[in-house]
Amino acid sequence: MARTTSSAYAPKRIILCFDGTWQTAVSGQQNSPSNITRLCRAIKPVARIGDQDWQQVVWYDSGVGTTSLAVSKMLEGAVGDGLDGNIVEAYNFVSMNWNRGDKILCFGFSRGAYTARAVAGLIADAGICEPHKLHRFPDLWKQYKNLKRKGAFYNSDDYFQFVDGKVSEHHRKHPGTATGLAWEMHANPGWAQTDSREVEVVAVYDTVQALGIPEVAGVQLPANLMWWKDPPGWHNVTLSRQIKHAFQALALDEYRKAFYPEVWCLPSGYPNAALPEVRAQLEEEVKSKREVLNKAGARQRQLIKEAEEHGRLHPTDYETLDRLANGINKASKKVGEARRDYMVSHDNLHLGTPQLTQVWFPGYHINVGGGSSDTLNNYGDMEEMSNIVFAWMLDQIAPFVGIRETTIKDHYKDRQATIATLNAALEKQKEMAKTESWGEYLGRGARWLGSAVMHPLTPAPCTETRHYTWGLGDMPDSFSTMYIANGQKPRAPSSNSYIDDKKEKGIRGATCAYIHPVVNYRVQHKEGYLPMGLTEKQYSRQLVGKEFFYTLKEETLPEWNLGGKGSYELLALEQDEAAIEYMAQQHHAEAEKLLSEVQAKRQARANGA
Incomplete structure (x- = not known):
């Protein structure tokens, strides 16, 4: 039977979405959708972007802390346990769906934002393997998680050992191998598919570290007491040059230490390949370093061939085999060094600087990412601020993702209908109160008092007529009794990320951060509000030339320029x-x-x- 030919390949945008802590859109229970859930539901299955039609394949992952058992849920939510599985599952999904030319986009909120960045970092470091190679992923994962390594996995000794393998220098322990040569780690040449290390977009809401060691009464627990999980710090959540576009929305007023944000900064110190003279120099470097790499690789392959022949002829000559293995490993190390030099020059020639934009908004963690459980009970701002943030994010990702605009407009209509329903119910309650008996009044008061005793930190339902405003709604304080032991750490918006190490101080890189204009609107129109708990002397907004700048304590940041005609931001403002x-x-x-x-x-x- 003749083999049928496949149809022309349709390019895909593989969109990975990771929800926030304790948030899920797939529980079957009523919930207030987060901005991640809303994004997933607004993505078109097929979209025309530029001059090409793209399939848009969405992977949705519930946030950590969404297991069914209450104890597991609390543990995962508190310390981020369960994140490794989320990363591996997402990588597995990408491997089984990616083809050359496809685009990877990662979105997340809270610890889901950390997961999104960790997945993007893994892809940027290791690339995407073909599905039939996934059985070797555990070897890669083991190397990737080497806690002794400083810096990224890509171009590290661990990376090259995974690619080139390592020959055993103790053949007596491995007699009778098929090739005559025993390997401690088999080589994985061609692990990553061509051009598979590039990530098109990483867009996140208020990233918080998922693997931080929790504190009890302000004292940090030793890592060896955290027997259920790996020590923190090995995920790559930095802004790699393989990530082309990065966007983050951040909450100004959050001050729980456990939710301190992971703010990006631009990678710096790289040559500008756009300059003709620099590009010419890099092209020469790449050419010469490729020759060095080819020579080192040829020498390594020759040594392996000689050792395998000797092993087949003299399988019990362990001393000679161990000596040959030592020579191979030394040659492999030289190959790694040559490849590292080559890849640095190659990346300098072909990779640019990522586009980075980070914007600070009023409110707490949940107000930026959306999906507050208070919304279901008529508490808080009814997702008012998260709508503003969502509109901003949609404008940033619009060039890269096809969005159903009707979905967004329908959401605004639904929200207005919800507010109208709440207002009608409130008016009905007020009318009933005028005619209720003394006993009914006492019973209602007792129910309210009992609720207040059982849930002292739960705000009372809104008792005033609601109106849609641009960021003036009440936002309940996020610092509950659950977080007292972890303490407080107010956020510190800055134009630069600083190195704060015992051995080193200085600027790590620019954050490309802005303050959204809704901040000052809230300051002027919401009585008693100042961001971050600042005093009037610590906060100012001034016009410099044609731009506004904010001073928060001692840091000065520019104001974000609100979107123009046709923008989602303007749609949010229109209300x-x-x-x-x-x-x-x-x-x-x-x-x-x-x-x-x-x-x-x-x-x-x-x-x-």
Whole structure:
């Protein structure tokens, strides 16, 4: 029977989404969707991006702390246990679905953001293997998790040992091998598929470290007491040059130490290959270093061939085999050094600097990532701030992901309907209160008192008519009794990331961070609000030239320029007339147009009345 030919390959965007701590969209229970869940549900199965149609394949992973058992749920949520499995599952999914030319995009919230960055780091470090090689992944994972290594796995001795293998220098322990040569670790040449180390987008909400050692009463527990998991620090969540675009939304007001953010900074110190003279120099370096690598590789292969022949002819000559193995391992080390030099020059020639944007918003951790359980009970801001953040994120990723715009607009309609329903219920309750008996009044008061006793930190349901505002809703403090032992650590927005080591001090790199204009709108229109618990002397916003800059304590950051015509940010702004007027006063061109439209409609209504 003749083999049928396959149809032309359709390129894919493989979209990996990792939800926040204790959050899941697949429990079958009623929940308030996080911004990750909302994104997953708004992605088109097929989208035209640029001049090409792309399939969009979505992988959704529930957050840590979403197991069924209460104790396991609490443990996972508190210390991030379970993350390794999430990383391996995601890599396995990518390996079975990726083809050359496909794009990888990673999204996450909270510890799911850490997972997204760790998966992107793994792909950038090790590349994507073909599915039939996945049985060797445990060997890679073991090398990847080497806690003694400093720096990234890519281009490290561990990486080269995995690729080139290591010959045993104790053949007496391994007699009778098929090739005549015993290996401690088999070589994995060609592990990663061509061009498989590139990640198109990593976009996250408020990354928090998943494997930090928890504290009890402010005292950090020793790593050896954490018997259920590996010590922290080996995941690669930095901004690798293999990541082309990176975006992060951050919460200004969060101060739980356990939720201190992982802020990116740009990699620095690399030559600018865009300059013709630099590019010419790098091309020469790549050519010469490739020749050195080829010679070292040829020598290594020759030694392996000679050793295997000797092993087949003299399988019990252990002393000679061990000596030959020692020579092979030394040659392999030289190959690794030559490959490292070559790959550094090759990457300098072909890799640019990632696009990085990080923006700070008012509110706590959950207000940025969305999905607060308070929303189901008519508490808090009813996802008001998370909607603003979501709109910002959609604008950033719009060039890379096909989004159903109707889904977003329908969400705003649903939210307005929810608010209208709550307001109607509140009015009905007020009317009933006017006619209820004394006994009914006492019974209602007793139920409220009992709830307050059992749940002292739970805010009372909203008792006032709700209106959609641009970031003025109440946001309950996230610092509950569960986090007292871990203590507080206010956030510190900065334009630079600093090295804070006993042996080294200085600037690590630029954070490319901004303050969203909704911050100052909230300061001016929400009585008593100042970000990060600052005093009036510690907070200021000033116009310098044509840009606004914020000073928070001693750090100065620029204001984010709100999206223009057709942006999701503008759609979020449209819901609040006072906010439109505020942004128009800041000379935002599209807000000025919106204000004119609002005023015209207002005048028309007045004339009609």
